[in-house]
Amino acid sequence: MQFGILVNEGPYSHQASDTAYLFARTAIEKGHKVPRVFFYHDGVYNASRLATPPQDDRNVGARWSKLAADHGVDLVVCVAAAQRRGITDGVLGDNFRISGLGQLVEMGIQYDRLVTFGD
Amino acid sequence: MSDMDDMDDGSGIIKKFMFLNRKAPHGTVYALEGLEVVLITAAFDQDVSLVFTDDGVFQLMKGIDTKGIEVKDFSKTYRALEGYDIEKLYVDQASMDARGLTEDDLIVDVTVLSVDEMANLMAEQDVVISF
Numbered sequence: 001m002q003f004g005i006l007v008n009e010g011p012y013s014h015q016a017s018d019t020a021y022l023f024a025r026t027a028i029e030k031g032h033k034v035p036r037v038f039f040y041h042d043g044v045y046n047a048s049r050l051a052t053p054p055q056d057d058r059n060v061g062a063r064w065s066k067l068a069a070d071h072g073v074d075l076v077v078c079v080a081a082a083q084r085r086g087i088t089d090g091v092l093g094d095n096f097r098i099s100g101l102g103q104l105v106e107m108g109i110q111y112d113r114l115v116t117f118g119d
Numbered sequence: 120m121s122d123m124d125d126m127d128d129g130s131g132i133i134k135k136f137m138f139l140n141r142k143a144p145h146g147t148v149y150a151l152e153g154l155e156v157v158l159i160t161a162a163f164d165q166d167v168s169l170v171f172t173d174d175g176v177f178q179l180m181k182g183i184d185t186k187g188i189e190v191k192d193f194s195k196t197y198r199a200l201e202g203y204d205i206e207k208l209y210v211d212q213a214s215m216d217a218r219g220l221t222e223d224d225l226i227v228d229v230t231v232l233s234v235d236e237m238a239n240l241m242a243e244q245d246v247v248i249s250f
Contacts (some may be wrong), residue, residue, distance in 0.1 A: 040156075102162075107130050108245070
C-alpha cells in the first residue's frame with residue numbers, strides 16, 4: 001500500500017513528528033511504500049538543519065533525512081507555511097525540499113491512504 | 120491566494136476530500152492554514168466537503184472582529200468559497216447546540232447534520248484531513 005504522510009506539528013514540543021516517523025519507518029519495513037511526507041503548519045520546523053538537540057536524545061530532523069536517504073522518501077515542506085516561520089532553502093536539512101500545497105493534495109489523490117499526524 | 124489557477128496532477132482522478140475544521144478561528148493558525156489547503160484542493164477539481172465541528176463552528180460565526188487581537192480577519196474567505204465551487208458546507212448539530220449557536224448566527228448557508236448523518240458522510244469520503 002502507498003501511504004502519504006502529513007506532519008502538522010514541530011519537533012520535540014509535540015510527539016506528532018516522532019509518531020509519523022515511526023509509522024513511516026515501520027510501514028516501509030513491512031513492505032509498504034511511503035513515497036512522500038508533507039510538512040505543514042509548525043511541522044515545517046522539522047526541516048531545519050540548525051537544530052542541535054542534546055547528544056543523548058533523538059535528532060528528529062536528521063532521522064527524517066536518513067529515512068529519505070535510505071528509502072527515497074520525498075520530504076516536502078510547504079512554502080507558505082515555511083515562509084511564515086523563517087524556514088528557507090538556506091536552513092533545510094538533507095533531502096528536504098520546499099514546494100507548494102499541491103504536493104499535499106497530490107498525495108490524497110494518488111496514494112491509497114493519507115495519514116495525518118498532529119493535534 | 121496567488122496560485123489559484125486550475126491545477127492538475129495529470130491523473131484525471133477525482134476523489135472525495137473532506138476537511139474537518141475542529142478549532143476556533145483564532146488562537147491557533149490551524150483554521151487559516153487549513154483554508155489554504157481547501158482552496159488548493161478545489162483548484163485540483165476535487166470533490167470538496169467542509170465540516171465544522173467542536174470549536175470549529177466558531178469559524179463561521181457572524182460578527183468576528185479581530186482588531187483587538189491584531190491578527191488577520193479571514194472570515195470573508197468562507198463567503199468566497201462558492202466562487203471556488205466549494206458548496207458542500209456541513210456543521211455538527213451537537214457542536215452548535217453546545218455553544219448556543221443556530222444557523223442564523225452563521226455567515227454562510229450550511230447543512231446541519233446529526234452525529235449519525237456526519238458519520239455516514241465521513242464514511243463516504245476518500246480522504247479526510249483534519250485541522
